[in-house]
Amino acid sequence: MALLRTREIEHLYSTASCAVVLSEVSKQYGQKEAIAPLSLTINPGERVAFLGPSGGGKTTLLRILSGQLESSTGTVLLCDRDLAKMPTGREVSQLVGMIHQQFDLVPNLSALQNVLAGQLGEWSLLKSLVSLVWPLNRCIGLSALARVGVEGIAYQRAGSLSGGEQQRVAIARLLVQNPQVILADEPVSSLDPARAGEVLQLLVSIADEAGKTLVASMHSVELAREHFSRLIGLRNGAVIFDLPSHEVTEDMLHDLYDLKGLRAEA
Amino acid sequence: MTSMTSRDSAxxxxxxxxxxxxxLILLAAFAWSLLNLDWTEGFIHSGGISAMGEFASALFSLDLSADTLSAAVSASWTTVAYAVAGLTLALFIGIPLGAIGSGVLTKSPWVRATGxxxxxxxxxxxxxxxxxxWAWLFVAAIGLSPMAAVLALAIPYGGILGRIYAELLQDVPExxxxxxxxxxxxxxxVFWYGRLPMALxxxxxxxxxxxxxxxxSAAIMSFVGLGGLGHEVRIALDDLAYQQVWTYLLFLIGLVVIVDIWSTMVRRRLSE
Structure with missing residues (x-):
């Protein structure tokens, strides 16, 4: 048991490094071009934030990277593998995991069960059914909850938790899923500023200690500057700038969010 | 996304x-049905009003004799037993057919459409x-046995539960x-970890x-002769023993209220 426990916990912190390479990726919805053909390389272990006005293409790009959305043209390489050619959702889930603004936990299950659901892709149907009644692999779930600082709420219903706690549980689920690349779609936009800073700090430090690549879309420029090493400005589906955080100037940000020339959103 | 919204709005x-x-059509049909009623004769026949009065006043002189009460208790028990057994069997129809009918268990369009x-x-x-x-059919087929009542209840209730379950399972947040x-x-x-817990x-x-x-329903069902509260109500009505009728009806109301309280308690515990 002791051996198993250490092995399970090690699994949470296994280091990895994985690059994300987009070449000529575009996305069209009918006539509308959500993403103009764009190419970029995100290096292993890098922390990148997409900035830009709503409808600029941040979320669309993240959904393409997560495999939820197919790009119209171009290829996405995750860890040198073509995302479009991966046969099952299970394989994709080992490479890339995503957290959302609205946390997306199952409200009627306990925090622990939500966290353990990170392994659903690997469990047999029988094991997942048993675990629904009597959570299996508790250790790994509890240590993930401890890592994000909320081990005390393991047996509470996810729906009864505060926003900050729910987002921590979602991060713990991601720890258990253990993908190589972490995507975060406006991960702290629905939290108050104090909570937002803490949760973001947590996300970044988890990505750092496991050497994971972190790609996020960010609403707040200040938080993005503080926590990410590279900022990419997206506007009308095109890259406006792609620079280390400290090289991004106020003028560039002003141009990025300027209302003039913004395509009207439906 | 955008193309979808524009199609929706169209x-x-x-x-x-x-x-x-x-x-408008439904309102017109209702108005038409009112016009076709014969308003001159009145709804209630001449002796009706006094019968209603007798029936109402019987509420204040309930028959609480030991005989009636013991008949009411045993009839209530029969009725509850039919209802619980029927509903339990209905769950075995409703849950699997509802889950398959919701079409959420598979992505394959062929299997989904046929299932x-x-x-x-x-x-x-x-x-x-x-x-x-159904009760009438089963009584004809297997005679006046409790099994007939239970099956007669289980089949239509299974159909109703299954249909509602299917919709609830489809309508959980995506x-x-x-x-x-x-x-x-x-x-x-996803069904076991997401849909079912959220729809439960x-x-x-x-x-x-x-x-x-x-x-x-179980109470009414006993009108066809299967025992239970409805059976007692019918016998008492035939005897014009309105005091007894009320006793049985109050037992029926009591049962429904108990189930209501029980369900409120369970739901409160679930949403804690």
Whole structure:
């Protein structure tokens, strides 16, 4: 048991490094071009934030990277593998995991069960059914909850938790899923500023200690500057700038969010 | 996303308008039915008013004799037993057919279409025939046995439960399911970890409501001779013993209230 426990916990912190390479990726919805053909390389272990006005293409790009959305043209390489050619959702889930603004936990299950659901892709149907009644692999779930600082709420219903706690549980689920690349779609936009800073700090430090690549879309420029090493400005589906955080100037940000020339959103 | 919204907005006005037309047709049908009533004769026949008065005043002189009370208790027990047994059997029909009928267990369009279509058709067949008709059929087939009552209740109730379960399972929020899928979970696992837990409180509360209805139905069912509260009510009515009728009716109301309180307690515990 002791051996198993250490092995399970090690699994949470296994280091990895994985690059994300987009070449000529575009996305069209009918006539509308959500993403103009764009190419970029995100290096292993890098922390990148997409900035830009709503409808600029941040979320669309993240959904393409997560495999939820197919790009119209171009290829996405995750860890040198073509995302479009991966046969099952299970394989994709080992490479890339995503957290959302609205946390997306199952409200009627306990925090622990939500966290353990990170392994659903690997469990047999029988094991997942048993675990629904009597959570299996508790250790790994509890240590993930401890890592994000909320081990005390393991047996509470996810729906009864505060926003900050729910987002921590979602991060713990991601720890258990253990993908190589972490995507975060406006991960702290629905939290108050104090909570937002803490949760973001947590996300970044988890990505750092496991050497994971972190790609996020960010609403707040200040938080993005503080926590990410590279900022990419997206506007009308095109890259406006792609620079280390400290090289991004106020003028560039002003141009990025300027209302003039913004395509009207439906 | 954008193309979808524009298509939706193009379709919505037409849907709204056709709904209004339907409302107008229904209102017109109602008005027409009022015009066709014979208002000169009155609704109630001449002796009706005094019979109603007698019936109402019997409420204040309930028959609480030991005989009537023991008959009421044992009839209540029979009625509850029919309702619970019938509803339990209905769950075995409603849960699997509802889950298949919701079409959420598989992504394969072929399996989905045949499975969902087949189970929705059988659910519709089960519930389109009233429990009294089923009771009559089963009494004809297997005689006046409790089994006839239980089966007669289980089949239409299974059809109703299955249909509602299917809809509740379809209508859960999509985002948590999507995030389960992104952990590599198959639709079956998404069903057990997302859909079912999220739909369960509504499914339970609807099932409790159906248990209430089941108690009412079981009481009525005994009119065909299967014993229970309805049976006692009918005998008492035939004897014009309105005091007894009220005693039995109050027992029936009591049962429904108990189920209601029980369901409130269960739901409160679930949403804690």
């Amino acid at each position: 379709q919505k006005p037409r849907l709204l308008e056709s709904r209004r037309v339907l409302t 969902a279509g087949g189970s929705r058709f059988s659910l519709a067949f089960f519930r389109s025939i009233h429990e009294l008709v 985002a948590p399911l999507q995030s389960l899928r992104s952990t590599g979970a198959s639709e079956w696992r 409180p509504d499914m339970l509360s609807y099932t409790f409501y159906r248990l209430e209805c089941g108690i009412r």
